[in-house]
Amino acid sequence: MSDQNQTPDSTDVDTTGTTDPTQKPMLGSPVAEGETAEKDPSDWVTGDEPATGPQKSYLDTLAREAGEEIPADITKAEASEHIDRLQQKTGRGA
Template sequence: MTDSNTSSTSGTDEVLGADAGNTTEKDPQDWVTGDEPMTGAQKSYLDTLARDAGETLSADLTKAEASAEIERLQGKTDRG
């Protein structure tokens, strides 16, 4: 019996999600697109986090800067 959540069709042992160990996670400063403007999703989430934290942030952050602010504010607001 195979659990459909853990089956693999490619024959590799690679996993995504909770058991992946984040081995491919890059520092946002090393992202190829890190200097591009933050995404709409980042902007929306940062707006929510900043409001919860009682902070005001610049709306012209890069993707890398937005990622760093998200991590910081998640810790401050216990949303991470």
């Protein structure tokens, strides 16, 4: 029997929002005007988990440069929000 007639397994889930099974999600693709590729940290599924090591390390650097202190026991979402804010404050933002 040919592999073409098999039903998709969980690794073939369509995350593009389309019904076209041949449409694959692409990183780096242009985003339609008015849309954003970024998800609000408050909407993250893992946003309530503790901040990652790399987030804490980068936040430590940014906070020192900005002359601020940030609690170490923050969530991933809170860390992301602080990083965005401090990048703007320190001029490290893109």
